[in-house]
Amino acid sequence: MGEGGGQLLRYSIALSALTGEPIQVYNIRAKRSNPGLRPQHMTAIKLIAKMVDADVRGLKVGSMSVTFIPKSKVRGGRYELNIGTAGSISLVLQATLPAAIFATDTVHLKLVGGTAVKWSPPIQYLQHVLRPLLRKFGVNFDILVLRHGFYPRGGGLVEVTVNPVKVLRNASFPEWSVIKEIGGTSYCANLPEHVAIRQRMAAESLLKARGFNVRKITVETKVPALDKGSCIVLWAVTNTGILGSDALGERGKPAEVVGREAADKLIKELNTKAGVDKHALDNLLIYASLAMGESVITSSELTSHAATVIELCKLTIGSKFNVMRVENRVKVTCRGAGLTP
Secondary structure (H helix, E strand, O other), rough: OOOOEEEEEHHHHHHHHHHOOOEEEEEEOOOOOOOOOOOHHHHHHHHHHHHOOEEEOOOOOOEEEEEEEEOOOOEEEEEEEEEEOOHHHHHHHHHHHHHHHHOOOOOEEEEEOOOOOOOOOOOOHHHHHHHHHOOOOEEEEEEEEEOOOEOEEEEEEEEEEEOOOOOEEEEEEOOOEEEEEEEEEEEEEOOOOOHHHHHHHHHHHHHHHHHOOOOOEEEEOOOEOOOEEEEEEEEEEEOOEEEEEEEOOOOOOOOOHHHHHHHHHHHHHHOOOOEEOOHHHHHHHHHHOOEEEEEEEEEEOOOHHHHHHHHHHHHHHHOOEEEEEEEEEEEEEEOOOOOOO
């Protein structure tokens, strides 16, 4: 169904845990060159399984089918998970958070893995973009980064505290008319200080050249990490929402290119006048589906991930969607299921 990848699997398991309904996911990642479960996909399932005392079948590398049978409501408490590689902590949280917010008590997570790796949002994107956006739905959680994790070893250490809710409220992110501020963070680990500084300068230069005022991009040059790495995360706070972007440093990729890449992504998002960026939309849709009432979200585009989440939520919890193209952006209206614990 849809993009048929890891996000579909993670969200399916989260919704099963929330509703108490057993679920079977099959043809997992069938369209990929290395189909079936990979280690990074299994970690989130293991964590959610602990929270609902689930019976899980087919949980092994390469498996094309997983059956998940929850045995209890989502329980609060302390949970620890070591991904064991540079697998993304952000993607584990993407799966775990929708379930954790409906737990019987506060959920404390201690996660070890990657905090800034390819194909996933850096942990600072969750802190500065997703967290304040989710607050509008009534989601309340804190993220503390104790150590960063880059490829190949990962080893990042993140502590997350999730406060439970009784019901999520609807939220809207219409087109923006005023940019309140543009900020960001540029950082590096086990690399010369000038790497983070050059990333920031390149991003600021391009943003200013395109007519955008930058309030402050902080620079961190001594972040604790096992491996070398660098990253820059940018965000624009508007009168209706927040738009974010990021870029990851790589061997042989000049710091100036990294900074300009992040700035260029943010500029393209801002030029659509949308309330949130396309990756935020991917993440917000499940909360709109769970919320009480009607939410309206505008974004630059409807990604294959977002389209898949819509079909999954319609199928599993009965939420209703309407998607419209408006000029150079997309407008998604969602009538949520009003789920309660």
